Amino acid sequence: MNIIDGKKISDAKRAEIKERVSKITKETGKVPGLATILVGENPASQVYINSKIKACENAGIKSFHRTLPANSSKEEIISLIKNLNADSQIDGILLQLPLPDNSFAQDCINAISPLKDVDGLHPFNAGLLNLSKNWQELIDKNVLLSCTPSGVIHLLHASKIEIAGKTAVVIGRSNLVGKPLSMMLLANDATVIMAHSKTKNLKEVCKNADIVVAAIGKAKFVTKEFIKDGATVIDVGINRVDGKLYGDVDFESLTNANVFVTPVPGGVGPMTITMLLENTLKAFNNRK
Structure with missing residues (x-):
């Protein structure tokens, strides 16, 4: 058995990302920003969100976290997403899944700007993946996967x-x-x-x-x-x-x-x- 060490490979990639973020910040004076949204108090989701916030801090990416109560309506979630879409400090938006009521999860994902869809789940980005000819084209076009x-x-x-x-x-x-x-x-x-x-x-x-x-x-x-x-x-x-x-x-x-x-x-x-x-x-x- 030959073990593929995901942690080692991940650590190397994160070090590379941290270096690129540092370079971008020095050149532009701007810091890439990621917004995370947690609806409800699912313990597993809270752990995932905390891991993402910590990873952002370690990489030099600014973290913006928003929480909503478990009984939030689809309209309330989408309203928050629209505000984050309009916020120039935020480059990426991640809606933590599953939602307490997961029946309208895709509607909420569809409300995220395709340019900020860092989960790659918006139909626009899913479509770019399906329409691309090869891997190099996906890289060249910077598609959010x-x-x-x-x-x-x-x-x-x-x-x-x-x-x-x-x-x-x-x-x-x-x-x-x-x-x-x-x-x-x-x-x-x-x-x-x-x-x-x-x-x-x-x-x-x-x-x-x-x-x-x-x-x-x-x-x-x-x-x-x-x-x-x-x-x-x-x-x-x-x-x-x-x-x-x-x-x-x-x-x-x-x-x-x-x-x-x-x-x-x-x-x-x-x-x-x-x-x-x-x-x-x-x-x-x-x-x-």
Whole structure:
């Protein structure tokens, strides 16, 4: 087993971002700003928000945090978003999901200016991802990409794992991970199979893949029997079972296997916030 050290790769990327922020601040006299919005008091969401605020401070990015009560209406949330859209100090807006009432979450995301959509979830930015010809075009156009999927791509690039011409299976079709990651892998010239709960013979489908991404929310679902010799396994899952944290991959079953694999924790997780910082910088440059 070869472990892909997400924390090490993330730390290196954050150091690079900090250097770029410092340079921008010296040259322009302006500081990139990120606004975070937390609706309600979900403990897990509070932890995530605090991590994002701390990461901003460490990178030299100015943090603006706003809280709303759990019973806030869609109109109240959108009103706050519109105020942040109009604030010239703020380059990026992140609405922490899920909302207490998640039925109107997409309406709230749609209210965020596409130029400040650092989660890459606005239809405009999702559309740019889908319409781009290749990865270089996405880079050249400074497209704001969904953070966790772009973090996965960065892990693969930093680990010198070849994507072009390889077969990649993404298990999961969510708007947060599965769909955008499939498009990003395709932009990197992989042959992509999107698998999900209705996929037949899933084990056999995965067994033929060079890259397997597990993003389904089922602890230890992907076992050694899913993975061929020499494959790369990316575990996006975060599952709490009896107070312990597990990924979607049965990590221990791969101990003696000839594979590259991301651990949980310490794999994809650190990259999500790192790419949020990267998107905030992109947004600053795009708006400038």
